[in-house]
Amino acid sequence: MHHAGDILLTLFIVFVAAQIGSEIAQRLKLPGVVGEIAAGCVVGPSVLGWIVPEQIATGTPLDVLAEVGVVLLLFSVGLETRLEDLKKVGKVAFLVGVLGVLVPFGMGSLWAHGSGFDWSRSLFVAAAFVATSAGITARVLQELGALQRVESKVILGAAVIDDILAMLLLGVVVSLQGGEGFDLLHLLTVLVGAIGFIAVIGIGGARVMRWNSAWLDKPRNPQSALAIVLALCLGLAYVSTRFGLAAIIGAFLAGMIASETRQQHTLEKQTQPLLALLTPFFFVVTGSKIDLHLLANVETEIMLLVVTLIAIASKLIGGFLGALSLGRRSATIVGFGMVPRGEVGVVIASLGLTAGVFTDRIYAIIVAMSLLTAMVTPPVLAWLLRRGDAAKKRVEIPETKG
Amino acid sequence: MHHAGDILLTLFIVFVAAQIGSEIAQRLKLPGVVGEIAAGCVVGPSVLGWIVPEQIATGTPLDVLAEVGVVLLLFSVGLETRLEDLKKVGKVAFLVGVLGVLVPFGMGSLWAHGSGFDWSRSLFVAAAFVATSAGITARVLQELGALQRVESKVILGAAVIDDILAMLLLGVVVSLQGGEGFDLLHLLTVLVGAIGFIAVIGIGGARVMRWNSAWLDKPRNPQSALAIVLALCLGLAYVSTRFGLAAIIGAFLAGMIASETRQQHTLEKQTQPLLALLTPFFFVVTGSKIDLHLLANVETEIMLLVVTLIAIASKLIGGFLGALSLGRRSATIVGFGMVPRGEVGVVIASLGLTAGVFTDRIYAIIVAMSLLTAMVTPPVLAWLLRRGDAAKKRVEIPETKG
Numbered sequence: 181m182h183h184a185g186d187i188l189l190t191l192f193i194v195f196v197a198a199q200i201g202s203e204i205a206q207r208l209k210l211p212g213v214v215g216e217i218a219a220g221c222v223v224g225p226s227v228l229g230w231i232v233p234e235q236i237a238t239g240t241p242l243d244v245l246a247e248v249g250v251v252l253l254l255f256s257v258g259l260e261t262r263l264e265d266l267k268k269v270g271k272v273a274f275l276v277g278v279l280g281v282l283v284p285f286g287m288g289s290l291w292a293h294g295s296g297f298d299w300s301r302s303l304f305v306a307a308a309f310v311a312t313s314a315g316i317t318a319r320v321l322q323e324l325g326a327l328q329r330v331e332s333k334v335i336l337g338a339a340v341i342d343d344i345l346a347m348l349l350l351g352v353v354v355s356l357q358g359g360e361g362f363d364l365l366h367l368l369t370v371l372v373g374a375i376g377f378i379a380v381i382g383i384g385g386a387r388v389m390r391w392n393s394a395w396l397d398k399p400r401n402p403q404s405a406l407a408i409v410l411a412l413c414l415g416l417a418y419v420s421t422r423f424g425l426a427a428i429i430g431a432f433l434a435g436m437i438a439s440e441t442r443q444q445h446t447l448e449k450q451t452q453p454l455l456a457l458l459t460p461f462f463f464v465v466t467g468s469k470i471d472l473h474l475l476a477n478v479e480t481e482i483m484l485l486v487v488t489l490i491a492i493a494s495k496l497i498g499g500f501l502g503a504l505s506l507g508r509r510s511a512t513i514v515g516f517g518m519v520p521r522g523e524v525g526v527v528i529a530s531l532g533l534t535a536g537v538f539t540d541r542i543y544a545i546i547v548a549m550s551l552l553t554a555m556v557t558p559p560v561l562a563w564l565l566r567r568g569d570a571a572k573k574r575v576e577i578p579e580t581k582g
Numbered sequence: 583m584h585h586a587g588d589i590l591l592t593l594f595i596v597f598v599a600a601q602i603g604s605e606i607a608q609r610l611k612l613p614g615v616v617g618e619i620a621a622g623c624v625v626g627p628s629v630l631g632w633i634v635p636e637q638i639a640t641g642t643p644l645d646v647l648a649e650v651g652v653v654l655l656l657f658s659v660g661l662e663t664r665l666e667d668l669k670k671v672g673k674v675a676f677l678v679g680v681l682g683v684l685v686p687f688g689m690g691s692l693w694a695h696g697s698g699f700d701w702s703r704s705l706f707v708a709a710a711f712v713a714t715s716a717g718i719t720a721r722v723l724q725e726l727g728a729l730q731r732v733e734s735k736v737i738l739g740a741a742v743i744d745d746i747l748a749m750l751l752l753g754v755v756v757s758l759q760g761g762e763g764f765d766l767l768h769l770l771t772v773l774v775g776a777i778g779f780i781a782v783i784g785i786g787g788a789r790v791m792r793w794n795s796a797w798l799d800k801p802r803n804p805q806s807a808l809a810i811v812l813a814l815c816l817g818l819a820y821v822s823t824r825f826g827l828a829a830i831i832g833a834f835l836a837g838m839i840a841s842e843t844r845q846q847h848t849l850e851k852q853t854q855p856l857l858a859l860l861t862p863f864f865f866v867v868t869g870s871k872i873d874l875h876l877l878a879n880v881e882t883e884i885m886l887l888v889v890t891l892i893a894i895a896s897k898l899i900g901g902f903l904g905a906l907s908l909g910r911r912s913a914t915i916v917g918f919g920m921v922p923r924g925e926v927g928v929v930i931a932s933l934g935l936t937a938g939v940f941t942d943r944i945y946a947i948i949v950a951m952s953l954l955t956a957m958v959t960p961p962v963l964a965w966l967l968r969r970g971d972a973a974k975k976r977v978e979i980p981e982t983k984g
Binding site for chain 1: 589590591593594597598601604605608609614641642643645646647649650653801802803805806808809810812813816817819820823829852853854855856858859
């Protein structure tokens, strides 16, 4: 297959860049994911140009590999998350999810209106402040072996709530642009659909697997259990998009269901090599979307700084207030865990650009803000988690070889 | 990432189709790979049309996933192959490689000339009879746990020789079409380049790894050894295409080098989940290229039958004669192991079509022949291997759960 050479070179570049970036970051006591995103920025159009914008556009092989990478990542996070644990933190997670949407939406609209957008457009801009991208935080929590902490459960539960609310909000602001107002009945249908999907799949699926998971080993394929849960993961990721939710929500649910099986431990081990191969594509592609040329202009830099500070502060405040019942230290961790907007902010900004609501400049700034929050969060979160550990009990952080 | 829904559905369909096909095939006592190819045919354009031709064209995400799948497959086969073992069968493998190219090329040209092509075009058509696709056979040998048999070593070694010769032959016949004759010096350069690449990487790489592989575990990443050899795999697969060879030859070399490390056993285990996720894409995509509509015409069916019989017989004879020193039974296994043309035949037929050498009809027939040989080989090969086992010693075939 001689034609395949060029894409193989691209895959090689992305994969090696991720390894080098991750290694450097870890030697600097930063989470590896920071290095992978930075490596993407370096090999991307901004610096070396080894990856060109056409290669990371929607639907390209690299984009699909990145998507599969983040889907598998959230699947593996789900695999370490029990439904029972999420239920225990249900109330706090709900509060964090709701406040973590309302505060950024409010502060975002005020800022946008203050910058000269009319109210209807301001709400669209504000929608890009809202949606948390669970991928970045999930990766940091996993890297630090912190997925079993109560803060992690709250963040994951809140990420699900956040995604539902963000989807509804986006539906409202998009319909407002046409000037026809919004259809409350339609909105309620969407809400009920999304909640129903999550509840039926999450609770029903977990019950089925807890009751009996021996059938996963029935097929002849020696890796049948893995194959079946991976099929479930791809299937639920797709169905989740049909309900207007992010693909990673479905993948997380699939992992959570699989965590109830008696094969859970084996599945966890088998998922590790899949993550090693595929998640680098997600983080490098995310990083390659950072456009450093934007920062050549001082006025834009200042605006970006303001927007990023609002984005960070608003999420942090929302999450902190929501999780205050856990104590200030945990509430801070939860708040920072919700900060990354990552690729979700980029997607909303693209929608705004195609809808003619965003100017090129505000688009570039929202994209840069989304990626900046993704870059800033991991080191802060890692520092907060480690400090918490050092203060309370010297828990082993599995940074060394497993 | 709401845009990603459609591709996720496609991935889900392909993956689930592969599981169902493989399960049915194994219950019918056939190798799983037959079921995966057949499943591809069923979900492809010929029957259900859930996968359309645009989705499996060169450079599409599905095509790239298929390519990564077969690259990983040959990597994992390399991981079970020691250079020393290949050296032991070197002479036989060389004979099998050479005769396995000459006999099909001779018989193919005679048939093409007999069907009305002039000599220069006949040689191009014959080139499509030549190249063996190692993927299909490798998968069958792996599925039956037969990779350590002497016949398997001969087949793998011969596949490397076969790929070099097929590449040279293709270079010659393509240059003949222009009527300018061929540049012998250029051809020798290509030959020396390809052999040099394989020798330097294979022998040098194996020596380095045998001497010291502790450095693979030096990086902070807990899965650093896997990450490094996967990078090697992608890199050598690419470089291999630059030398005019198939990507899978480089991947096989990378695996063979990695088999000399002290981490070999761990790497083998970690590669299994990667194969479980990605190789189905290769076989389902291969199957989805089968165009059943072609077979609606009796005259074409007969021609296809003749071409396929020539393709099978000529490879079988070449391989059998080359391996005769191993005894008749082993020589038959080796001969059949070389029969599948698979995607390599499809690529050469496409070249012929774009070069204006092939008619639409001969293109369709060569493609169908390539895929038919891929379908026919696995059951015959499995039967031969099992019969051999039953006759000699009752070796455990790891068909049951590992």
